[in-house]
Amino acid sequence: MTFYHGTSSLTPIQDKLLPPDAHSFGINEEGRTKHAQKVFFTTIKDYASTYARNCCRRVGGVPIIYEVLATNPKLMVKCKGLDIYYDKEATVMEKCL
Numbered sequence: 001m002t003f004y005h006g007t008s009s010l011t012p013i014q015d016k017l018l019p020p021d022a023h024s025f026g027i028n029e030e031g032r033t034k035h036a037q038k039v040f041f042t043t044i045k046d047y048a049s050t051y052a053r054n055c056c057r058r059v060g061g062v063p064i065i066y067e068v069l070a071t072n073p074k075l076m077v078k079c080k081g082l083d084i085y086y087d088k089e090a091t092v093m094e095k096c097l
Contacts, residue, residue: 003041003068003085004096006052008061017041017068017090038086040076041068047082049097065097 005017017039042048045065052063068090077084 001043001073003043003070003073003090004045004048005039005041005066005068005090006048006050006055007064007066008052008055008059009064010059010061011064013064013066013092015092017066017092019088038088039090040084040086041070041073041090042082042084044081044083045096052097063097064095067093067096069093 007013019037019039021037042051048065049063052065055061056063070085070087070090073085073087075083076086
């Protein structure tokens with residue numbers, strides 16, 4: 001399964017997506033408590049793009065989408081046109097945007 005992660009060009013992502021406590025950038029979503037130390041991704045590239053644009057509105061930068069590989073993805077949300085997965089980390093396979 002192919003997963004995508006949308007974010008800002010200002011995030012310090014190298015070869016892995018890591019949870020907020022593992023880097024200095026922190027959480028992008030105020031008030032998040034559930035799964036706070038996880039990374040999030042989707043199988044829907046358009047949704048990752050939407051999330052990247054929203055992230056840039058909050059923190060600046062330009063939208064970036066990464067294709068990622070998760071070792072143990074868990075489904076958090078699934079409804080028509082949307083799915084969100086999470087894991088403790090994910091490997092960056094390539095930069096898509």
